[in-house]
Amino acid sequence: MKSLAGKRVLLTGATGGIGQAVLKRLLQLQASVVISSRSSSKLAELQATAPPHILAFTADITDEAGRQALLNFCRQHGGIDVLINNAGISQFAEATEQHAETLLNTNLLAPVRLCQLFLPMLQQRSGTILNVGSTFGSIGYPGFSGYCAGKFGLRGYTEALSRELSDSNVKVLYFAPRATQTGINPLQVEAMNKALGQGVDSPEYVAMALAEQLISGKRRCYVGWPEKIFVRLNGVFPAVVDKALGSKLKQIKQFFVTKQVEV
Numbered sequence: 001m002k003s004l005a006g007k008r009v010l011l012t013g014a015t016g017g018i019g020q021a022v023l024k025r026l027l028q029l030q031a032s033v034v035i036s037s038r039s040s041s042k043l044a045e046l047q048a049t050a051p052p053h054i055l056a057f058t059a060d061i062t063d064e065a066g067r068q069a070l071l072n073f074c075r076q077h078g079g080i081d082v083l084i085n086n087a088g089i090s091q092f093a094e095a096t097e098q099h100a101e102t103l104l105n106t107n108l109l110a111p112v113r114l115c116q117l118f119l120p121m122l123q124q125r126s127g128t129i130l131n132v133g134s135t136f137g138s139i140g141y142p143g144f145s146g147y148c149a150g151k152f153g154l155r156g157y158t159e160a161l162s163r164e165l166s167d168s169n170v171k172v173l174y175f176a177p178r179a180t181q182t183g184i185n186p187l188q189v190e191a192m193n194k195a196l197g198q199g200v201d202s203p204e205y206v207a208m209a210l211a212e213q214l215i216s217g218k219r220r221c222y223v224g225w226p227e228k229i230f231v232r233l234n235g236v237f238p239a240v241v242d243k244a245l246g247s248k249l250k251q252i253k254q255f256f257v258t259k260q261v262e263v
């Protein structure tokens with residue numbers, strides 16, 4: 001698309017760190033935005049910052065009724081040209097059975113269902129879908145097995161759908177940030193990133209890259225060096241990355257949560 005001016009965008013996870021920065025950037029680029037998350041109060045606060053250009057809808061995207069209600073809301077308010085599947089949760093080190101299910105429902109099943117539900121509307125409007133993945137959608141990282149499962153799945157789904165619709169008027173894009181300074185990362189992940197010297201981006205930087213990708217229509221965008229290279233290296237020579245991460249495993253495991261056992 002030439003510009004985002006006048007486009008109508010649905011942004012899930014709009015109350016989070018990356019979501020709020022993306023919202024700001026979209027407004028700067030003169031888009032109007034339907035923001036969504038589970039928190040009515042946070043949504044109301046955000047809506048109050050630019051009332052004519054922001055509509056808010058509270059929904060839990062893991063719930064089919066919530067997803068349908070979000071679709072109906074968008075229909076009733078003139079439809080959308082862009083769907084940004086940004087809402088997500090994370091896990092580090094200890095994934096219980098229930099947590100694994102919630103992770104996959106939120107990070108994989110929900111965006112897949114939202115793509116399916118909004119596709120007819122986007123087909124009518126030559127629209128764009130942008131799914132927010134992660135570097136960990138390409139690199140299996142110790143401690144993030146459940147998160148990686150969801151993001152690898154989302155990357156595969158996005159790639160297949162993008163190829164399937166490449167003869168249509170709908171674009172399907174995959175956007176993969178590396179570690180970003182937001183509340184999704186618990187303290188021990190922040191400490192681990194620092195100890196390992198891993199680069200962490202600001203949400204504003206990530207939002208700029210996301211908006212650029214939307215405008216350029218580039219199918220894939222990986223944010224940050226050397227992560228872009230590691231993603232490719234892991235695809236071609238996974239044993240090299242096995243070795244590199246293996247050498248850091250002891251250090252990584254120091255940040256796994258250790259439960260205090262009371263005796």
Ligand SMILES: NC(=O)c1ccc[n+]([C@@H]2O[C@H](COP(=O)([O-])OP(=O)(O)OC[C@H]3O[C@@H](n4cnc5c(N)ncnc54)[C@H](OP(=O)(O)O)[C@@H]3O)[C@@H](O)[C@H]2O)c1
Binds near residue numbers: 013014019060088180
């Ligand atoms: N930060 C990073 O290091 C990083 C790196 C790579 C990729 N990402 C990806 O970037 C995206 C945004 O992450 P973030 O860092 O901005 O996280 P965040 O600050 O924790 O925000 C997450 C957002 O998702 C919403 N959300 C979570 N579960 C939901 C549900 N069931 N229904 C509706 N909304 C839900 C949250 O709102 P409510 O809780 O109010 O519902 C919040 O708005 C995620 O997909 C994440 O995986 C983040």
